[in-house]
Amino acid sequence: MSDSATKPGNGELPKPTGLSPATRQATPRQRSQALWACGGIFLVTLLLVPGAAVIWPNIPAFLPTYQTATIVAYLIISYLVLGHYRATKGIDLLCLGGGCLYASIMLLVQFLAIPGMFQPQGALLGGTQTMSWLWFLWHAGLALGILMYATCQLRPPGPALINPSYLEMLLTAVLTVVVIGSLAMVTVYHDRLPIIDQNGNYRRAITLGLSPLLQFMYFMSLLILWRAARFRSVLQVWIGVALIALLCENAITMVGGSRFSVGWYVGRCNALISATVLLTIYLREINQVYLKTVQDARILALNNAMLEVRMDQVRMDELTGLPGRSLFLELAETLRSRSQINCQAVAVLFIDLDGFKWINDNLGHKRGDAVLVEVAAALRSLLRDIDIAARVGGDEFVVCLVAPALSIKSTATAVAERIVSRVAAIGDGIGCSVGIALCQAEELEWDLALRHADEAMYQAKRQGKSRFAVYGHALLDAVA
CATH class of the missing domain: 3.30.70.270 (Reverse transcriptase/Diguanylate cyclase domain)
Structure with missing residues (x-):
């Protein structure tokens, strides 16, 4: 069970439950929808595997559009998840929000490093390997955040072992150091990094073990979420969909082997799906909570009005109809x-x-x-x-x-x-x-x-x- 759902101990404030997709229990219909989404993503990816290495024309608007949409999606997701963490102090949400925030930062830097995007003759940041390593880093940061979120579900209910305030400061410090270190690695020291991209071919990500590492982290996150929580909450159900999309994205990208191949285009689409799935479900659930809050407020106002009428009736003389x-x-x-x-x-x-x-x-x-x-x-x-x-x-x-x-x-x-x-x-x-x-x-x-x-x-x-x-x-x- 996640920390956000634990019962308060002595002196602790009760934590709100059922107010967000992180704590709301998934309905059978939502589980069915998620299962169909996973099946659709997997089936489409599988059908495109035979032609994944086919090179398509370069679509100039595709990469900036994909990059911008993915950055915005993960930024909003991190804001929503970390906002819910501030309300519940759930360590699992802190890990997930930190992973999404790191991914959005790396995606933003990757956007600045796209050759020819901001400088006609080259990239604004880094060198020839910067984009490929940033691709690995944002995937690794997101995968680690999801894996830590899943691992938190294994912890039995009870008070946090570490003061949430200290933990928040610790994670902030670690995230800051990791972001600065990652940026330094791919910009200042990019020429010392192992080569992933060889003239547009990045299959070396497989031989270097980078792509298998990502697949292992995604798969372990799925396995742990199933083992610990059976995908109980709405967020866990759709994290499962996002993980399937990321697994398929990594796999078909490696099968495609080079930029602008069918596998590369499909992989980018799957990565965008992984972000938009989480963002859409969060916004939809928050909208439902808002609508329920409005409905409850209307019912409360109606009840108050009826109570005032009844109070006036109590204060009216029943026989004569005059005030008391x-x-x-x-x-x-x-x-x-x-x-x-x-x-x-x-x-x-x-x-x-x-x-x-x-x-x-x-x-x-x-x-x-x-x-x-x-x-x-x-x-x-x-x-x-x-x-x-x-x-x-x-x-x-x-x-x-x-x-x-x-x-x-x-x-x-x-x-x-x-x-x-x-x-x-x-x-x-x-x-x-x-x-x-x-x-x-x-x-x-x-x-x-x-x-x-x-x-x-x-x-x-x-x-x-x-x-x-x-x-x-x-x-x-x-x-x-």
């Missing part, structure tokens, strides 16, 4: 804020039904509920759209009004008078007592205003019920 106390305070505070901007005053009316207990005791709770519904309907019909009414207790209601300071007293008392009259019209001896508290919007404290309105309501009850009273004449004079 907590929702009333929120709505009233919003109304107060707008009133403060417009320099208006606020009136709080506390309403308590008279004779409601007698109705419940003698006419039944069903009639009592009907009375509460009728009172709520009366409040809605008497109030403006900007006013707020709420049920805050069994037979207690609260109303919040706003008006200019000079008219708040007359507005509140007129509304209170209409409420008393309308409730009395319900019948069955029901009535109500209303207490009024007035205050400037910027000075309003809701707990204090509700307490003052409640005290005024009890004052109205003491005066004979079915009437209204205003809290504090001094306050009235100050507001009016």
